[in-house]
Amino acid sequence: MYVKCINYGALNVAINCIDVAGQIAYLLNNNNNLRRTHNSSTILKSNDLYLVELWGSTVIGCVALSNIANVDKIIHLSVLSTVQGRGIGYKLLRTAIDTSFKETIYMQVRNDNTKSLNLAYMNGFKVVSCIEKLNYSIFNLYLFNQGVKWNLQM
Numbered sequence: 001m002y003v004k005c006i007n008y009g010a011l012n013v014a015i016n017c018i019d020v021a022g023q024i025a026y027l028l029n030n031n032n033n034l035r036r037t038h039n040s041s042t043i044l045k046s047n048d049l050y051l052v053e054l055w056g057s058t059v060i061g062c063v064a065l066s067n068i069a070n071v072d073k074i075i076h077l078s079v080l081s082t083v084q085g086r087g088i089g090y091k092l093l094r095t096a097i098d099t100s101f102k103e104t105i106y107m108q109v110r111n112d113n114t115k116s117l118n119l120a121y122m123n124g125f126k127v128v129s130c131i132e133k134l135n136y137s138i139f140n141l142y143l144f145n146q147g148v149k150w151n152l153q154m
């Protein structure tokens with residue numbers, strides 16, 4: 001696990017990685033409907049880069065960039081239920097995109113997760129394919145041509 005805090009309000013807080021990993025696991029277990037149950041060690045052991053939004057020392061949102069072959073996969077986008085709808089999810093996703101140096105970024109979202117799909121579409125992701133499950137589908141969403149953004153910045 002690599003961790004980067006994305007909000008300035010937390011500059012004075014010393015980040016305790018074990019505590020932050022535990023809080024990320026709590027968020028994911030309560031919000032994200034994942035098949036795997038997480039704890040601080042499953043998060044700490046990963047090679048993923050976690051971006052976190054902190055309120056004091058409380059993790060109120062997270063997202064991770066997972067490097068798979070030549071693409072970055074965006075995983076574990078999650079915002080504490082009490083502070084959803086305030087633009088934190090958008091900021092996390094946007095920051096993950098801006099942080100990636102891969103030409104292609106990828107994410108998977110369930111077809112019934114309207115909020116996450118809207119955030120993905122707003123940030124330029126397109127549905128490329130779909131995995132059918134028994135009662136739902138999973139959209140494979142891609143954001144291509146990230147190289148353009150680096151050329152513009154030069």
Ligand SMILES: CC(C)(COP(=O)(O)OP(=O)(O)OC[C@H]1O[C@@H](n2cnc3c(N)ncnc32)[C@H](O)[C@@H]1OP(=O)(O)O)[C@@H](O)C(=O)NCCC(=O)NCCS
Nearest residue numbers: 031032077078079084085086087088089090109115116118
């Ligand atoms: C999906 C999730 C991360 C969104 O987090 P959030 O902080 O509530 O999201 P935001 O506040 O940024 O976005 C909420 C709304 O504000 C809008 N919005 C936010 N920032 C905006 C901006 N800068 N400009 C315009 N609209 C904006 C979004 O379009 C969205 O609109 P909608 O409600 O019509 O869909 C959150 O609901 C969550 O944790 N869900 C459970 C876990 C989950 O499903 N994770 C994703 C797995 S792929």
